[in-house]
Amino acid sequence: MSFYCAIARGHAHHGPYHDKEYGFPLKDDDELFGRLILEINQAGLSWLTILKKQESLRVAYSNFEISKVARYGERQRQRLLADEGIIRNRLKIDAVIHNAKVILQLQKQYGSFYKWLCLHHPLSKAEWVKLFKKTFRFTGGEITGEFLMSIGFLPGAHHADCPVYREILERKPKWLLCSEAMLPRQGSTGRQI
Numbered sequence: 582m583s584f585y586c587a588i589a590r591g592h593a594h595h596g597p598y599h600d601k602e603y604g605f606p607l608k609d610d611d612e613l614f615g616r617l618i619l620e621i622n623q624a625g626l627s628w629l630t631i632l633k634k635q636e637s638l639r640v641a642y643s644n645f646e647i648s649k650v651a652r653y654g655e656r657q658r659q660r661l662l663a664d665e666g667i668i669r670n671r672l673k674i675d676a677v678i679h680n681a682k683v684i685l686q687l688q689k690q691y692g693s694f695y696k697w698l699c700l701h702h703p704l705s706k707a708e709w710v711k712l713f714k715k716t717f718r719f720t721g722g723e724i725t726g727e728f729l730m731s732i733g734f735l736p737g738a739h740h741a742d743c744p745v746y747r748e749i750l751e752r753k754p755k756w757l758l759c760s761e762a763m764l765p766r767q768g769s770t771g772r773q774i
């Protein structure tokens with residue numbers, strides 16, 4: 582598989598995501614939720630499709646505000662199903678609304694979604710997937726793994742030779758605290774494009 586860093590750099594859509602977002606530590610709850618929305622929507626589609634729809638998704642899902650999406654009722658559901666700018670998939674839309682409700686509960690119980698993630702860290706990818714499957718909807722191995730890599734909880738987003746890799750290291754991503762045994766081989770994956 583071609584390596585994400587190599588194809589992304591300089592690309593109109595992949596470039597900005599690769600250079601400024603992918604693998605950078607993210608702490609804001611709404612932005613974390615937004616990233617999860619993007620990953621859920623990717624299932625079965627290319628990441629390029631999602632990047633092209635990123636802004637439409639942000640607008641459609643109330644700027645990724647968890648408290649607003651959690652309150653979506655039937656009228657909002659129908660609006661999303663009719664929105665040609667986003668991914669009109671009933672299961673994905675329902676999962677996003679359901680997950681917003683779950684995250685709202687996590688915020689009440691743990692202070693924030695981010696704190697809940699920190700509380701469980703470090704876990705191996707397999708343990709994270711188990712936890713996400715138990716907690717959320719539409720969060721299989723691929724989606725959970727990509728989500729956690731993209732926010733800095735799991736390593737592997739960038740190749741060690743990539744300039745962004747060093748930039749991210751300076752920001753102390755969570756995966757730096759993982760034990761050696763938990764880490765996948767450095768730079769062995771990279772996201773599907």
Ligand SMILES: [Zn+2]
Pocket residue numbers: 585586599738739740743744745746
């Ligand atoms: Zn890179």
